[in-house]
Amino acid sequence: MRISFLPLFLLALPLLEIAGFVVVGRQVGALATVGLVLASGIAGALLLRHQGFGVMTRIRAEMDAGRDPSGQLAHGAMIVLAAILLI
Numbered sequence: 001m002r003i004s005f006l007p008l009f010l011l012a013l014p015l016l017e018i019a020g021f022v023v024v025g026r027q028v029g030a031l032a033t034v035g036l037v038l039a040s041g042i043a044g045a046l047l048l049r050h051q052g053f054g055v056m057t058r059i060r061a062e063m064d065a066g067r068d069p070s071g072q073l074a075h076g077a078m079i080v081l082a083a084i085l086l087i
Contacts, residue, residue: 021033021037024036040086040087041086041087043086044082044083044084044085044086044087045083045087047079047082047083047086048079048080048083048084048087051079051083052076052079052080052083055072055075055076055079056076058072059072059073059076
């Protein structure tokens with residue numbers, strides 16, 4: 001029987017994030033921690049907005065030129081993942 005670690009990972013990830021907030025909060029203070037979380041969320045939203053449109057434009061240009069846009073799709077997926085992790 002094969003054991004899947006995905007449910008365990010999905011359960012542990014939020015707990016690790018909360019533990020990280022507690023550690024940072026003890027080091028720099030609660031207000032600074034809230035500020036860092038807000039700044040990270042804003043940075044993620046700006047990254048997604050700015051880079052997302054650029055990637056979509058490059059994908060469209062690749063398709064219009066008759067080339068395979070898979071490289072641009074992978075690049076776009078990584079940008080979206082980075083933005084989501086920041087948010």
